[in-house]
Amino acid sequence: MKKLNPNARLLFVACSVIILVLLLSPSCTQKGTDNVVTSISLTKMNVLYVGVDNPVVVAVSGYNSDEIEVSVLDEAAKITVTGEKGQYILNPKRPGTLTMVVKAKGVVMQEAMFRVKAMPDPVAMVAGKKGGKIEKDVLLEQKEISVVMENFDFDLKFTIQSFTFSTTNKKGYYRSLPVQGSVFSQELLNLFKNIKSGERFNIEDIKVIGPDGGIRDLPSIVFEII
Numbered sequence: 001m002k003k004l005n006p007n008a009r010l011l012f013v014a015c016s017v018i019i020l021v022l023l024l025s026p027s028c029t030q031k032g033t034d035n036v037v038t039s040i041s042l043t044k045m046n047v048l049y050v051g052v053d054n055p056v057v058v059a060v061s062g063y064n065s066d067e068i069e070v071s072v073l074d075e076a077a078k079i080t081v082t083g084e085k086g087q088y089i090l091n092p093k094r095p096g097t098l099t100m101v102v103k104a105k106g107v108v109m110q111e112a113m114f115r116v117k118a119m120p121d122p123v124a125m126v127a128g129k130k131g132g133k134i135e136k137d138v139l140l141e142q143k144e145i146s147v148v149m150e151n152f153d154f155d156l157k158f159t160i161q162s163f164t165f166s167t168t169n170k171k172g173y174y175r176s177l178p179v180q181g182s183v184f185s186q187e188l189l190n191l192f193k194n195i196k197s198g199e200r201f202n203i204e205d206i207k208v209i210g211p212d213g214g215i216r217d218l219p220s221i222v223f224e225i226i
Contacts (some may be wrong), residue, residue, distance in 0.1 A: 037061040038102055038110035045047045047115045048098070051212030052154055054090045056083075056100075063104040073099040073111065122147040122158045124206050124218050131221040139225070144182040147208055147218070159210045159214065165191065167201035172188055178205075200224045 041057045048054045053192055060068055065086035072079050072090070079098055080091040092098065095116050102110045125146050127138050147158045160182035168174045179185055184192075195201060204220035 022122075036104075040102065040110065040112050042114070047117050048090055048092050048195075049154065050092050050095055050116060050118050051210065051214070052119065052156060054092075056088045056090055058086050058088060058102055060102065060104045060109050067105050069103040070139065071101050071103070073101050076109060079116075118154060119154075119156065119212075120149070121216055121218060122149050122208060124160075124163075124203065124208075124221050125196065126203065126221070126223065129221075129223070131223055133226045134193075134223045136195065136197070136225050139195075139223070140189070142184065142186055145203060145206075146182065156211050158210055158216075161207040161209050162203040162205070163203055163207070165201060165203055167191070167195060167199065168186060169194075169199055170196065195225050197225050 019094065037060075039057075039059045039208060042048070046216060056070075057066070058068055058070055066084070068086060070081060070083075070088050072081055079088075079093065082089045082091075090100075095118050097113055097115055099111050099113045101108060109110075127134060127142050145160060147160060149156055150157075162178065162180050162184075164176060164178045165188055166174070166176040175191065177185075177188055177191060178189055179203060202220050202222050206218040206220070208216050208218060210216060
C-alpha cells in the first residue's frame with residue numbers, strides 16, 4: 001500500500017475534522033434554497049431553562065427580520081414565544097426538549113432541537129461564604145443571608161422566605177431561632193454576640209422563592225467561629 005506523504009496526511013486529517021464537526025452540529029435540518037443560511041443563537045446558554053426568559057437571536061440570509069417567523073413545534077412543551085425583528089424570548093414551563101421552527105415568508109428554513117432544563121438551585125451565603133470558619137467580627141458586621149447563582153449566566157432573583165438559626169455552646173446548651181425573610185433580627189444578632197470562639201452554628205431550613213414563584217429548600221450551611 002502506498003504511503004501518504006506528510007502534506008497529504010495533514011490534508012486528510014483536516015478534512016476529517018471538518019466532516020466530523022458538520023455531522024455533530026446542533027442545527028437540525030435546513031430547508032429552502034441551497035444558498036440560504038439560517039442562524040439560531042441562544043445568547044445566554046446552550047440550553048433553555050424553565051421559568052426564565054431565554055433570549056434567542058434568529059437571522060435568515062436574504063430576508064428582513066420582519067419576514068421571519070419563529071414558533072415551537074412541540075405543543076407539549078408549554079412554551080411561550082414572544083418578540084420580533086430577529087430577537088425572541090422563549091419561556092418554557094417544564095423540562096424536556098423542544099423544536100424551534102424558523103420560517104421566512106411562510107417557508108420553513110430550519111428546525112432546531114434544544115434541551116430544556118430546570119433552573120439549578122442558588123447557594124446560600126453569609127459574608128460571601130458557604131460555610132466553614134468565620135471571624136466573629138466579620139459575622140457581627142453582616143445584616144442578612146444572601147443567595148447567589150454560581151456559574152450561571154442568567155441574573156435571577158431569588159428571595160429568602162425563611163430560615164432557622166441553631167447553635168449548641170460548649171456547655172451543651174442548644175438554641176434554635178426561626179427567622180422570617182433574609183434580614184438578621186436583633187434577637188439573632190444578640191445570639192451572634194454570645195457565640196464563643198470554636199463554637200459552631202447552623203443556618204438551616206432555608207426556603208427561597210424563585211423567579212417562577214416556586215419555593216425551594218436549600219442545604220444547610222455550617223460555620224465555626226474563629
